[in-house]
Amino acid sequence: MADAAYVARLAGLTEPFGITHTGVAPADVLGHARDALRHRIDHGLVDGMQFTFKNPERSTDPQRAVLGARSVFVAARPYLLAEPASPNDASPNDASPNDASPNDARPNDGPLGRVAKYAWADHYAPLREGLWAVAHQLRRDGWKAVAFADDNSIVDREVAHLAGIGWYGKNANLLVQGAGSFFVLGCVVTTAPLPVAAEPVADGCGSCRRCLDGCPTGAIIEPGVIDAARCLAWVLQKPGIVPRHLLSAIGDRVYGCDDCQDVCPPAVRLGVRHAGSALAGLAQTPRSHVSVLALLDADDQEVLAHWGRWYLADRDPRWIRRNALLVLGNIGDGGDGDVQRVMADYLCHHDPLLRAHAVWAARRLGLHHLMPATDPHPDVAAELAAR
Ligand code: B12
Ligand code: SF4
Ligand code: SF4
Incomplete structure (x- = not known):
């Protein structure tokens, strides 16, 4: 049954992939984002960007992503790592996979x-893996489900906002409540009627x-x-x-x-x-x-x-x-x-x-x-x- 306990089990599937915050948004048209996209296009603020601007009707309608969608499971994954003590580089000769320290300075590399x-690393890969773990579980349970992250099909910040994950900062970023904005975002659009528990988070920028x-x-x-x-x-x-x-x-x-x-x-x-x-x-x-x-x-x-x-x-x-x-x-x-x-x-x-x-x-x-x-x-x- 698609109740709060089921959503909690889905959230548990994402934890090994570093996903720390999840929520559920309704699968309604993202009216606020659609207005914002049109406003940017009409006011010449897009400068040739395609992405979600290419087809606002599509990128703001979860039904266009998954026919019969009834909810959107949203996930946020942090990407802020400690600042290196001294800069390192990523020259083509440098191959030290799985060394997780960004601190290895390399002299003589010039500017x-x-x-x-x-x-700094591909944070979208583990995010997508976590989202697909959820999508596959939903499919096993008989629902349609597709994972999206940084995809032209849906406006990620808006579903995260509607899922009660955070507020819109004045810098346009979605600030995860209690955790800030250094997060990548993604979602699973599904026909499962997952319960939308949270209210959108109130503004935290103040003055x-x-x-x-x-x-x-x-x-x-x-x-x-x-x-x-x-x-x-x-x-x-x-x-x-x-x-x-x-x-x-x-x-x-x-x-x-x-x-x-x-x-x-x-x-x-x-x-x-x-x-x-x-x-x-x-x-x-x-x-x-x-x-x-x-x-x-x-x-x-x-x-x-x-x-x-x-x-x-x-x-x-x-x-x-x-x-x-x-x-x-x-x-x-x-x-x-x-x-x-x-x-x-x-x-x-x-x-x-x-x-x-x-x-x-x-x-x-x-x-x-x-x-x-x-x-x-x-x-x-x-x-x-x-x-
Ligand atoms: C196009 C795009 C860009 C463009 C345009 C950014 C933009 N602000 O639109 C460019 C290339 C500039 C860009 C830059 C960055 N991006 Co980008 N980008 C996207 C993409 C593909 C689409 C975003 C979109 O649809 N924008 C449409 C406009 C209308 O949305 P918006 O500017 O966010 O506007 C919203 C708010 O401003 C708010 N709003 C409207 N009016 C008002 C008024 C007030 C007072 C307030 C507070 C809010 C508010 O509502 C709007 C609609 O939702 C998404 C992925 C996706 N599929 O969603 C990633 C995404 C937004 N980007 C992301 C990231 C990480 C970045 C960068 C931080 C990368 C970097 N370090 O260089 C910067 C941040 C720049 C910034 N300050 O926004 C993350 C954001 C994560 C987060 N926590 O917010 C996303 C979600 C990718 C992801 N899946 O993780 N990006
Ligand atoms: S808290 Fe301050 S710096 Fe951060 S987004 Fe809001 S206005 Fe900008
Ligand atoms: S500070 Fe933010 S809005 Fe300004 S140029 Fe950099 S990413 Fe863009």
């Missing part, structure tokens, strides 16, 4: 690009506004509303040339951005309590930094083998190389021989997009002598002409 915390003030680009244009064109998490994922006015704000970030959570008192204070669960079921060593020189030296196969689990549009390594060039321009040492060698390589790279970003980086590093006088591609020529 290090910072990785957002959710991407705080640290995330709005702490965002390096002013991307949180009002509480809970992100302008994707300014959000560095999207800027570093989006294909194409990075707008010049954002290049220095990227700093040492090679993938993702944590600033609006790093300044969030409940996220930081409460999140570390779940570091043990964050390690559960990880298949690889968490890595907080990347050697940008190693990344720029790696061939396509190596890039995809080591960083391919990140979102790279069309699984194209050029986007992550582009980011690495920007990090090099922002924090590299123009006097370093290895930096000069890599810059020289990329200034004559066959890909004009990478040449254009290399020109920007070379200028930042004072390596004018390596820059060509002209370039046949208009984007590179424009960058060469820029001051």
Whole structure:
């Protein structure tokens, strides 16, 4: 029978996968999220993102995910690990699986690009395993059930909110009650009529506004509303040339951005309590930094083998190389021989997009002598002409 005790048994199935918080939401249309998606589209805040924005009618209707759905089992898995004592890297030669320490510093790797915390390891893999453990149990018990996590089919934060797992922070993240926002979210949409026990959690931000003030680009244009064109998490994922006015704000970030959570008192204070669960079921060593020189030296196969689990549009390594060039321009040492060698390589790279970003980086590093006088591609020529 699909009662509270049954839901508790389902929740128990998720624990070995590091899932610490679960709840049940109704399988109704996600009206609030649908309005928010349309609002973002109508107000030009989407900047080419597809994901849940591609088809809001679909991504906000659990019936479109599972016909006859009657409830949504929601799960949250922590990903905050202790900050490394000193940065480490994830160079292609580095293979130490199942060593769960992010603290092994590696000297001589040159400038290090910072990785957002959710991407230090693949936290979605154990989350999905836990969700599928629930889905398979539901199927064995005669119900239809499908697991989703970070999928275009459903808006994860909204079902988590409706399941009483947490509140929407002003930084748009879902803050798990008593545990903060460093959580990945997912759900199982099912025809089982699981009881929706909890009320949505009330706002916990109060008068705080640290995330709005702490965002390096002013991307949180009002509480809970992100302008994707300014959000560095999207800027570093989006294909194409990075707008010049954002290049220095990227700093040492090679993938993702944590600033609006790093300044969030409940996220930081409460999140570390779940570091043990964050390690559960990880298949690889968490890595907080990347050697940008190693990344720029790696061939396509190596890039995809080591960083391919990140979102790279069309699984194209050029986007992550582009980011690495920007990090090099922002924090590299123009006097370093290895930096000069890599810059020289990329200034004559066959890909004009990478040449254009290399020109920007070379200028930042004072390596004018390596820059060509002209370039046949208009984007590179424009960058060469820029001051
Ligand atoms: C598209 C997307 C992005 C985009 C756009 C983010 C965004 N805010 O929409 C980009 C690439 C920028 C991004 C960045 C990040 N993302 Co993302 N992303 C998604 C994705 C695929 C869809 C999100 C979506 O539908 N947004 C639609 C808009 C309308 O929703 P929203 O901005 O969240 O708006 C809600 C709230 O703001 C609230 N709201 C509306 N008005 C108001 C007003 C007030 C006052 C308040 C308080 C709230 C509020 O209601 C809205 C509707 O639910 C989901 C996965 C999924 N399938 O859901 C992951 C997801 C949201 N991302 C996630 C993560 C981890 C991140 C990053 C932290 C990664 C990083 N470190 O770089 C950043 C955080 C940036 C931020 N501050 O939001 C997690 C969030 C976990 C959590 N605890 O919230 C998700 C759920 C993935 C997952 N399954 O775990 N992401
Ligand atoms: S992820 Fe970074 S850029 Fe995006 S809203 Fe948060 S602090 Fe701003
Ligand atoms: S920083 Fe403050 S306002 Fe922003 S999400 Fe955290 S508690 Fe809420």
